[in-house]
Amino acid sequence: MRLLLTTSQGIEDLARAEVENLLSELGVPFRVEEKPLGVEGRLLAEVGEAYYTDGKGRKRELSVSTYLNERSRLLHRVIVEIASERFEGIGEEEPENALKRIEDFVKELPVERYVKVSESFAVRSFRKGEHKITSLDVSRTVGKAIFERLERFGRPKVNLDHPAVIFRAELIGEIFFLGIDTTGDSSLHKRPWRVYDHPAHLKASIANALIELANPDGGPFIDPFCGSGTIPIELALRGYTGEVTCLEKFRKHLYGAKMNALSAGVIDRINFILGDATKLSEHVESVDFAVSNLPYGIKIGRKSAIPKLYMDFFGELAEVLEKRGVFITTEKRAIEKAIGENGFKVIHHRLIGHGGLMVHTYIIE
Numbered sequence: 001m002r003l004l005l006t007t008s009q010g011i012e013d014l015a016r017a018e019v020e021n022l023l024s025e026l027g028v029p030f031r032v033e034e035k036p037l038g039v040e041g042r043l044l045a046e047v048g049e050a051y052y053t054d055g056k057g058r059k060r061e062l063s064v065s066t067y068l069n070e071r072s073r074l075l076h077r078v079i080v081e082i083a084s085e086r087f088e089g090i091g092e093e094e095p096e097n098a099l100k101r102i103e104d105f106v107k108e109l110p111v112e113r114y115v116k117v118s119e120s121f122a123v124r125s126f127r128k129g130e131h132k133i134t135s136l137d138v139s140r141t142v143g144k145a146i147f148e149r150l151e152r153f154g155r156p157k158v159n160l161d162h163p164a165v166i167f168r169a170e171l172i173g174e175i176f177f178l179g180i181d182t183t184g185d186s187s188l189h190k191r192p193w194r195v196y197d198h199p200a201h202l203k204a205s206i207a208n209a210l211i212e213l214a215n216p217d218g219g220p221f222i223d224p225f226c227g228s229g230t231i232p233i234e235l236a237l238r239g240y241t242g243e244v245t246c247l248e249k250f251r252k253h254l255y256g257a258k259m260n261a262l263s264a265g266v267i268d269r270i271n272f273i274l275g276d277a278t279k280l281s282e283h284v285e286s287v288d289f290a291v292s293n294l295p296y297g298i299k300i301g302r303k304s305a306i307p308k309l310y311m312d313f314f315g316e317l318a319e320v321l322e323k324r325g326v327f328i329t330t331e332k333r334a335i336e337k338a339i340g341e342n343g344f345k346v347i348h349h350r351l352i353g354h355g356g357l358m359v360h361t362y363i364i365e
């Protein structure tokens with residue numbers, strides 16, 4: 001079986017390592033490729049059949065897609081591949097021709113293997129790159145081709161709101177992909193524990209990527225701008241045994257973080273402090289790891305305040321940080337100046353896709 005796995009751009013290597021670890025635990029043969037056909041934010045996993053022994057000692061087939069949906073912390077979707085194809089020049093083609101190519105391709109695919117005629121289906125599409133067609137056009141065309149093929153076997157049922165089977169069609173540049181979305185309509189990064197919705201919250205998948213980059217070893221850990229608590233909550237859910245602190249200046253967000261932690265079942269694992277990160281040393285004596293999604297100018301309104309905020313914060317961080325820090329922000333110039341002038345060294349930099357932007361991420365020591 002081939003699975004198309006989606007995640008954020010820029011963390012494919014970390015997601016791959018996670019998937020490889022999870023698949024190793026199953027003891028099945030597998031191969032995981034990052035950015036298949038050059039597509040960012042995607043992995044392709046070829047996986048052999050997996051089995052488990054049930055309570056009565058019988059050998060049963062294990063659904064690898066369900067297993068990944070349940071266990072992964074970095075993936076967004078798990079999609080069973082039906083087919084992929086490169087459509088050269090599709091970006092320049094007139095809508096009619098581009099859609100005809102997609103329709104002709106889908107018509108020949110054995111979609112009847114994936115949906116029973118008695119089951120309802122819908123097509124959800126994702127499109128990225130330069131095309132003269134929209135994702136809605138892709139959904140309609142693919143839906144029509146699937147419907148007509150299924151008509152050979154009975155009377156197909158479309159249900160756009162609550163389908164039993166979701167086909168996912170992706171057109172990314174010249175690459176077209178069709179599969180069955182086993183994740184459903186809500187991406188895995190939307191965690192069920194989130195009851196308080198911070199206006200600038202971090203995707204849980206990216207929070208886990210930052211935690212992987214920090215690689216905390218059990219020592220004291222802080223998110224000094226913790227907002228709704230995404231990073232501390234995800235760390236606690238990973239079973240971190242060290243001290244975890246969530247510091248936030250605004251009462252409303254800190255209260256929201258507590259509600260989220262309560263809903264995640266980890267409220268007792270996190271210290272919540274209402275306080276200012278530019279006075280960090282008043283709140284904590286020393287920490288081994290600091291990981292945070294820093295306030296961005298555009299999100300907090302007063303962009304001019306950012307350089308001073310970062311300078312003051314990194315000055316305080318220099319007083320308390322023992323091991324490593326990982327920070328993500330759009331404010332490249334301000335963070336690099338604050339890191340450099342406070343005696344830290346950047347040991348790794350990468351760009352991560354978040355909220356439609358490529359955001360700068362630094363590991364510092």
Ligand SMILES: C[S@@+](CC[C@H](N)C(=O)[O-])C[C@H]1O[C@@H](n2cnc3c(N)ncnc32)[C@H](O)[C@@H]1O
Nearest residue numbers: 198201202225226227228230249276277293295
């Ligand atoms: C980008 S948000 C963090 C979002 C968080 N990662 C989440 O997922 O909810 C930055 C947070 O920093 C807080 N903040 C701004 N200035 C602060 C300061 N001086 N000290 C502590 N927190 C501050 C803001 O209120 C905001 O909640």
